[in-house]
Amino acid sequence: MDEIDKSSAEFMNARKEMERLTAESLKKYSIKPNVMFGKLSDLIKSAGPTEGVIKWARQNSLWPMQFGLACCAMELMDFGAARIDAERKGYLLFRPSPRQCDVMIIAGWVTKAMVPEIKRLYEQMSEPKHVIAFGECATCGGPWWESYNIIKGIDQVLPVDVYVAGCPPRPENLFQALMKLQDKMGGKIED
Amino acid sequence: MEFGIRNGKVMVIMVTRINIGPVHPSTHGVLRLVADIEGDTVENVEAHIGMLHRGVEKLVETRKYLQSHPYMEKLDYVSPLAYDETYVSAVEAALGVDVKERAQYVRVIELELQRVASHLLFLGTMCNDIGQMFTMFMWTFEDRDMVLRLLEQATGERMFYVNMRLGGVNLDLPKDFEENCIAFINREEKRIREYEHYLESNPVFMERMKGVGILNRDDAVELGVTGPVLRASGVQYDVRKNNPYYVYDRLNFEMQTEHKGDNFARYKVRMLEIKESLRLIKNALRMIPEGDAIGMPVKLILPAAKNREVMVRREVPRGELMMYMIADPQSPYRLSIRSPNFVNLSALEYVARGCKTADLFAILGSLDMVMGCVDK
Numbered sequence: 001m002d003e004i005d006k007s008s009a010e011f012m013n014a015r016k017e018m019e020r021l022t023a024e025s026l027k028k029y030s031i032k033p034n035v036m037f038g039k040l041s042d043l044i045k046s047a048g049p050t051e052g053v054i055k056w057a058r059q060n061s062l063w064p065m066q067f068g069l070a071c072c073a074m075e076l077m078d079f080g081a082a083r084i085d086a087e088r089k090g091y092l093l094f095r096p097s098p099r100q101c102d103v104m105i106i107a108g109w110v111t112k113a114m115v116p117e118i119k120r121l122y123e124q125m126s127e128p129k130h131v132i133a134f135g136e137c138a139t140c141g142g143p144w145w146e147s148y149n150i151i152k153g154i155d156q157v158l159p160v161d162v163y164v165a166g167c168p169p170r171p172e173n174l175f176q177a178l179m180k181l182q183d184k185m186g187g188k189i190e191d
Numbered sequence: 192m193e194f195g196i197r198n199g200k201v202m203v204i205m206v207t208r209i210n211i212g213p214v215h216p217s218t219h220g221v222l223r224l225v226a227d228i229e230g231d232t233v234e235n236v237e238a239h240i241g242m243l244h245r246g247v248e249k250l251v252e253t254r255k256y257l258q259s260h261p262y263m264e265k266l267d268y269v270s271p272l273a274y275d276e277t278y279v280s281a282v283e284a285a286l287g288v289d290v291k292e293r294a295q296y297v298r299v300i301e302l303e304l305q306r307v308a309s310h311l312l313f314l315g316t317m318c319n320d321i322g323q324m325f326t327m328f329m330w331t332f333e334d335r336d337m338v339l340r341l342l343e344q345a346t347g348e349r350m351f352y353v354n355m356r357l358g359g360v361n362l363d364l365p366k367d368f369e370e371n372c373i374a375f376i377n378r379e380e381k382r383i384r385e386y387e388h389y390l391e392s393n394p395v396f397m398e399r400m401k402g403v404g405i406l407n408r409d410d411a412v413e414l415g416v417t418g419p420v421l422r423a424s425g426v427q428y429d430v431r432k433n434n435p436y437y438v439y440d441r442l443n444f445e446m447q448t449e450h451k452g453d454n455f456a457r458y459k460v461r462m463l464e465i466k467e468s469l470r471l472i473k474n475a476l477r478m479i480p481e482g483d484a485i486g487m488p489v490k491l492i493l494p495a496a497k498n499r500e501v502m503v504r505r506e507v508p509r510g511e512l513m514m515y516m517i518a519d520p521q522s523p524y525r526l527s528i529r530s531p532n533f534v535n536l537s538a539l540e541y542v543a544r545g546c547k548t549a550d551l552f553a554i555l556g557s558l559d560m561v562m563g564c565v566d567k
Contacts, residue, residue, distance in 0.1 A: 067214055068220070070220070070243060070268065070562075070563055071265055071268035071563065073220075074269065074350065075350065078336065081329055081336075082330075082336070083336055111242060111243060111244060111245060113241060113244070114213070114242050117214055117242075143261055143265070144250070146253070147249075148249075149244055149246055150245050167351065168350055168351070
């Protein structure tokens, strides 16, 4: 009996605390990391487009584009498959349409023939959009540095948010890169 | 707009030309297809390639022999080890180096593991292509990951192994490899039987696969396709049997053929090959001798090449790979690669003519090519 009383008392305390916090946050519209109180419409009204709820929502529902170029796309497939459960961090489905995507992962070497296509895909993505250069080839040209048909890094064409080293990087590295991207979107990492 | 004869009458036929790719979730790698479609029937398909061209053959000429391993592996990134091995064999033939007995077994084991991994990836992606979204993909990727883990134990790298050295391998098999490998094989044999049962008792799968995309025997020979695609058309041709290399003639295995030449036959040949490869690995593990398997250390300057012209043929998971090399003393003067993927892709036009638009991707999936090797 004592234990039940104790736990119910704890529960009541927690509930009181929650009510107090809700009242406070409704008063001030201040937002804790990853915790939101109050009506959604009020919260969205109170926050600008680059902070608060909207930023939080963007950060935690990144939709990458289903788009592979070369070898690193194999590791991208592994990332999307059973090896890592990436959805627990908010990287949802790989989408085939650029209009539904937030993140473009350049996985593989970029040839001169592909540059216009990649630019076109990038332009079709809705704002705000992010690019991850996955692997040596997308970062700096990699082993094809001296080739006549390869762009020496995707950053010559698109603005890149996160670079991932490795040839190819392991699927875990992509996971880390996406977490870094979240930190960057959350303002924890400066540009 | 064209005129043609339909049901004995001259009629106007509306042919729509659609573009597929180069970035499309169903194309394998970066491939652009232009299809002429009448109603829902594909009249003609043209493949536009070259989106991944990076000039491997030219780059290799500027490197010393042992600097070119990574370039070879990146040709076919689904089965990199097989390509590395072919290149090393070409260099060995030019330099006149013999491969050690144990190293031959180690190479065969690793090559067959790579074949299993490659065919598993085929199974997963092909089921995606026929609309069986992600179930097989998840299962086969789990299995493939196990193969990659075994190869990682053996070579120290997850995807691009660079484990072949002149006369042997870089790292010998680790102590507990045999145990792990046998455990994997026992599990995988069960899983493959399960997959076959699930897929072949599924009426939708059979409908999409049986009788679709027929490539008959004569056409297959004429087009020069190789590997599982050729064997599915009923031709008894496997470089491992017809022109054995390493210890393949000592190991007990069967050549797998089907005779119908449709999507289902191509799928079936690969499934049988996975089973056969698993059996082959078991045999090889039983027969592997003790001894030294380590090859020559990496040096820029090697003993000068003895033979001017060499050609090597190997059965890689996607068909017959040939490397023709004119050897200068320290680097290739010219290296020509006969890519099995390129030839298999050329068959698409013939196979897909007359099929339904939705079956185009099933056929593309069953031909199973890697664009990195097509474009070189």
